[in-house]
Amino acid sequence: MTDRYGVIGHPIAHSRSPIIHMLFARQTGEDISYEAFDIPPEALERELRRLVKEGLLGFNVTVPHKQAVAEMADSLVGQAKRARAVNTVTVTTDGSLVGDNTDGIGLVRDLRANLDIRLEDQLILVLGAGGATRGITPALLEAGPAQLTIANRRPERAEALAEEFASLGPVQACAFDDLPRQPFDLVINATSAGLHGETPPFPGSIIGPETVCYDLSYAMTETPFLAWAREHDCRHAHQGWGMLVEQAAESFLIWRGRRPETAPVLKQLR
Numbered sequence: 001m002t003d004r005y006g007v008i009g010h011p012i013a014h015s016r017s018p019i020i021h022m023l024f025a026r027q028t029g030e031d032i033s034y035e036a037f038d039i040p041p042e043a044l045e046r047e048l049r050r051l052v053k054e055g056l057l058g059f060n061v062t063v064p065h066k067q068a069v070a071e072m073a074d075s076l077v078g079q080a081k082r083a084r085a086v087n088t089v090t091v092t093t094d095g096s097l098v099g100d101n102t103d104g105i106g107l108v109r110d111l112r113a114n115l116d117i118r119l120e121d122q123l124i125l126v127l128g129a130g131g132a133t134r135g136i137t138p139a140l141l142e143a144g145p146a147q148l149t150i151a152n153r154r155p156e157r158a159e160a161l162a163e164e165f166a167s168l169g170p171v172q173a174c175a176f177d178d179l180p181r182q183p184f185d186l187v188i189n190a191t192s193a194g195l196h197g198e199t200p201p202f203p204g205s206i207i208g209p210e211t212v213c214y215d216l217s218y219a220m221t222e223t224p225f226l227a228w229a230r231e232h233d234c235r236h237a238h239q240g241w242g243m244l245v246e247q248a249a250e251s252f253l254i255w256r257g258r259r260p261e262t263a264p265v266l267k268q269l270r
C-alpha cells in the first residue's frame with residue numbers, strides 16, 4: 001500500500017514540497033504519495049486529528065503553523081527541541097505526533113555543501129526575528145560562527161530570541177538602525193517582507209566586497225532582497241532553493257530511512 005505524507009500550511013498552493021517529494025520517491029523507488037493541505041490556524045487541531053485518522057505517516061509544516069505544531073506535538077526531537085518550531089512531523093503507530101525541524105540543517109547543508117560557504121569563525125547576520133529565524137538559529141550557532149547577530153524591525157523580538165539561544169553560542173540582537181557600520185561575512189534574509197514585495201531599510205554598510213547574501217525566500221525571478229543586495233554591489237547572492245530541497249531531503253530521511261540525492265532535484269526545480 002502507498003504510504004501517505006503531506007504538507008500543511010496556509011496558504012499552501014505555492015508549495016513546491018509535493019513535486020520535490022515526488023521526485024525523491026521516483027529516484028529512490030519509495031512507494032509514497034505526498035499532498036498539500038490548506039489548513040487555516042483556527043482549524044489546525046481538528047484537521048491534524050483528521051489527517052492522523054486518515055492514516056498519514058508524516059507531514060511537513062510550513063507558515064504559519066510551525067510554532068503551533070511544536071506546542072501540539074506529543075514529543076519534540078532533534079533541532080525542534082531547541083528551536084521550539086516544527087517543520088517535520090512523524091506519526092507513530094499509536095497516533096502520537098513526533099516533531100522535528102530540518103530547516104536549520106537544510107540551510108547549513110546548502111551553505112556548506114552546495115555553495116561552499118564557510119560558517120566557522122564568521123560574522124553572520126540574520127535579518128528578521130520570526131518563525132523562520134527561530135528555526136535556523138540553533139543550527140547556525142552550532143556551526144561555530146564568531147558572532148551571530150539577529151536584527152529586526154521590532155528589536156524586542158530579536159532580543160528575546162538572542163536571550164533564548166544564548167547558551168548555544170555567541171548571539172546578539174539589535175534594530176536595523178543599530179547595525180554596526182561594517183560588512184558581515186554572511187547576511188541571511190529571514191524576514192517575510194519580500195512576500196509583500198517590500199525591502200526593509202537595511203543599511204547598505206552591511207555589504208562588503210566579500211559578503212555573501214542568502215535569501216530564505218525563493219522565486220522564479222530575483223527576490224526583492226537579492227535585488228537590494230545587487231544594488232548594494234553584493235557579488236555573491238543566493239535564493240533559498242537549495243535550502244528548500246535540502247530540508248525536504250532531511251524530512252524524507254527521517255520518514256523513509258534514506259536520504260535522496262538533492263543535486264538532480266535542485267536542477268530540475270530551477
Ligand code: ATR
Nearest residue numbers: 128129130131132133153154157191192193198200
Ligand atoms: P516567519 O514564520 O516567516 O518568520 P513571522 O513569524 O510572521 O513569519 O515573522 C516575519 C518576520 O519578517 C518578522 O521578523 C517581521 O518583523 P517584525 O517582527 O518587526 O514584525 C519581518 N517583517 C515582515 N514584514 C516586514 C517589513 N515590511 N519590514 C521589516 N520586517 C518585516
